[in-house]
Amino acid sequence: MTRILVVGQSGQLATALRHCAASQPDLSFDFIGRPAIDLTDTAGLRRIIINRAPDLIINAAAYTAVDQAEVETDIAYQINADAVIELGHIAAELDAPIIHVSTDYVFDGKASGLYSENASTGPIGTYGQSKLAGEIGLAAATPAHIIVRTSWVYAPYGQNFMRSMLKLGRDRNELSIVSDQIGSPTSADDLAAAIISIARKVLTSAAPEPFYGIVNVCGTGIASWYDFARHIFKCATEQGYRAPVLAAILTSDYPTPARRPENSRLDTTRLSRVFCLELPDWTSSVARDVRILMDAKDQK
Numbered sequence: 034m035t036r037i038l039v040v041g042q043s044g045q046l047a048t049a050l051r052h053c054a055a056s057q058p059d060l061s062f063d064f065i066g067r068p069a070i071d072l073t074d075t076a077g078l079r080r081i082i083i084n085r086a087p088d089l090i091i092n093a094a095a096y097t098a099v100d101q102a103e104v105e106t107d108i109a110y111q112i113n114a115d116a117v118i119e120l121g122h123i124a125a126e127l128d129a130p131i132i133h134v135s136t137d138y139v140f141d142g143k144a145s146g147l148y149s150e151n152a153s154t155g156p157i158g159t160y161g162q163s164k165l166a167g168e169i170g171l172a173a174a175t176p177a178h179i180i181v182r183t184s185w186v187y188a189p190y191g192q193n194f195m196r197s198m199l200k201l202g203r204d205r206n207e208l209s210i211v212s213d214q215i216g217s218p219t220s221a222d223d224l225a226a227a228i229i230s231i232a233r234k235v236l237t238s239a240a241p242e243p244f245y246g247i248v249n250v251c252g253t254g255i256a257s258w259y260d261f262a263r264h265i266f267k268c269a270t271e272q273g274y275r276a277p278v279l280a281a282i283l284t285s286d287y288p289t290p291a292r293r294p295e296n297s298r299l300d301t302t303r304l305s306r307v308f309c310l311e312l313p314d315w316t317s318s319v320a321r322d323v324r325i326l327m328d329a330k331d332q333k
Contacts, residue, residue, distance in 0.1 A: 034059065034060070034061045035059070035060050035061065035088050035089070035236055036061045036063065036085075036086070036087045036088045036089075037054075037060055037061065037062050037063070037087060037088065037089050037090075037091060037232060038063045038065065038082060038085055038087035038089070038090050038091070039051075039054075039062060039063065039064045039065070039090075039091045039093055040065060040066070040070070040072075040082075040090065040091065040092045040093060040094045040120065041064070041065075041066050041091075041092070041093035041094035041095075042064045042065065042066025042067065042069075043066055043067070044066075044093060044094065044095075044097075044191060045186065045187075045188040045190060045191030045192070045193060045221045046093040046134060046186065046221050046224060046225060047064060047066065047093040047094070048188070048190055048191065048221070049188060049221035049222045049224065049225035050062070050064075050091065050093055050225045050228065050229070051064060052222065052225070053222070053225045053226050053229050054229070057229060060229075060232075060233075063085060063087065065081060065082075065085075066094065069081070072094060072111070072112045072116040073108065073111045073112065073115075073116070075115060075116060075119040078116065078119060078120070078123070079119060079122075079123055082120075082123050082127075083123065083126070083127070086127060087127065087129055088129055088236065089129055089130050089131070089132070089232055089235065089236055090120060090123070090124050090127075090129055090130075090131040090132070091131075091132045091133075091134075091228060091232065092117060092120055092131065092132070092133045092134060093134055094112070094116075095112060095113055095134065095164070096108060096109045096111075096112040096113050096160070096163070097160070098160075099138070099158065099160045099289075099291045099293070100289055100290040100291045101290075102158065102159040102160040102163065102291065103158065103159050103290045103291050104290075106159050106163075109159055109160060109163040110163045110166065112163075113160070113163035113164050113166070113167045114163050114164075114166035114167040114170060116167075117133060117167035117168075117170060117171050118167065118170035118171060118173075118174055120133070120171070121170065121171040121172075121173075121174025121175045121178060122174045122175070124174075124175050124177065124178070125174060125175035125177070128177075129177070130177040130178070130179065130232075130235050130236075130241065130245075131171070131175060131177065131178050131179070132178075132179045132181060132228060132231060132232060132235075133167070133168075133171055133178065133179070133180050133181065134181045134183060134224075134228070135164050135165075135167070135168050135180050135181065135182045135183075135247075136160075136161065136164050136182060136183065136184070137182060137183070137184035137185075137216060137251075137294060137297035137299055138156055138158065138160055138161030138164060138293075138294060138297075139154045139156050139161050139164055139165040139168065139182065140152065140154055140155060140156070140161075140294055140296075140297070141154075141155035141156065141157050141294060142157070142214075142293070142294025142295040142296045142297060143155075143295070143296070144296055145296070146298070147298045147299060147300035148249070148296075148297075148298060148299050148300060149249070149300040149302070149303075150182070150246065150247040150248060150249060150300075150303055151247075157292045157294065158291040158292055158293075159291065160291060161294075168180050168247070176242075176245060177241075177245060178245060178246075179231060179235065179244060179245060179246065179247075179248060180246070180247045180248070181224075181227075181228060181231070181248055181249075181250050182247060182248070182249050182250070182251075182299060183219050183224055183249075183250050183251050183299075184216045184217050184218075184219055184251045184297045184299055185216045185217060185218045185219055185251070185252075185261070185297065186219050186220075186221050186224060187218060187219070187220065187221065187319075187322065188220065188221035188222065188322060189322045189323075189325040189326035189329065190326075191221070193221075194218075194258070194261065194262075195265050195319065195322065195323070195326070196326070198262050198265050198266070199265065199269060199274070199323075199326065201277075202266060202269075202274070202275075202276060202277045205277055206277050206278060207277050207278045207279075207280060208262070208277050208278075208279055208280070209279075209280045209281075209282045209286070209287065210258050210259040210262045210263075210279055210280070210281060210282065211257070211258045211259065211282055211283070211284055211286075211287055212257045212258065212259035212260075212281035212282065212283070213257065213283050213284055213295060214257060214258055214284060214293055214294070214295050214296075214297070215255055215256065215257050215295070215296055215297065215298060216251075216255070216256070216294075216296075216297030216298060216299075217251040217252045217253070217254060217255060217256070217297070217298065217299060217315060218252050218256055218261050218315040218318075218319060219250070219251045219252040219312065219315070219318075220252060220312075220313075220315075220318035220319070220321075220322055222318075222322070223252065223312045223313055223318055224250060224251075224312070227250050227304075227308075227310050227312060228250070230308070230310055231244070231248070231308055231310070234308060243307060244307065244308070248303050248304050248307070248308065249299035249300060249301050249303065249304060250301065250304055250310075250312065251299050251301060251312065252312050252313065252314070252315035252318060253301075253311060253312055253313060253314045253315060254314050254315045254316065255298055256315060257281075259279065259281045261315075261319075262279055263279055264316055264319050264320075265319060265323060266279070268319055268320045268323040268324070269323050269327065272323065272324060272327040273327075274327065
């Protein structure tokens, strides 16, 4: 049976991959994460993965605390760059393809249109800089890599914008949401399903080389954070939730330690052309995930 090793265990994407893996009986999934592994311990990481000898590696682990990365620069680079590069060398040694998840934050957000896979990068914060360093190092370590760039990931579990909005909305009558940053909300479950589909294509192809490289994978459609929040609460009110009043504000009205890209729109043409995949419209996925989250709360 084909063996897929997922680096990451408790994060929202790793959790989504675990859910999706349950419906893939012909694939053997092995999830490793803390405390079994420490991504800052590259020697230990190498030992564990070499011993397990997977046919394909999926890296779903990352340092994602965008603001904290401005303070914890060293650990952000250790996890997002050094560990990723080591995973690339391990994958090359095992002759195993590797799928690595990256981010829209590798761009500066100044473009007027969509960012394709070959668009010029220019991260404006430590998080994006560390993720870009990981991309570059991984590509140098092994040609058999797929870098999945995604954006605005959320899920009914974990720490994310959707859950934060619904939690804050229970405690406050009014929320101010940034309206001048745009991107594509992406359900972790949709992203996980796409990643596993990509893995299958790579593993079953006699000539997988055309699949290698960077591919943008995100929800279909565009939104601002304000649009995203408004739709979350619209869906929640249909489940009996009392929504707060939302006020649209500018980025300048809500300063944060790390700057965010104003434009995170990713061009998914390669995803549809090469992999024959398209994620659902973000609004339908939000509606589904809000229902899942609200049903889970009702059952407690």
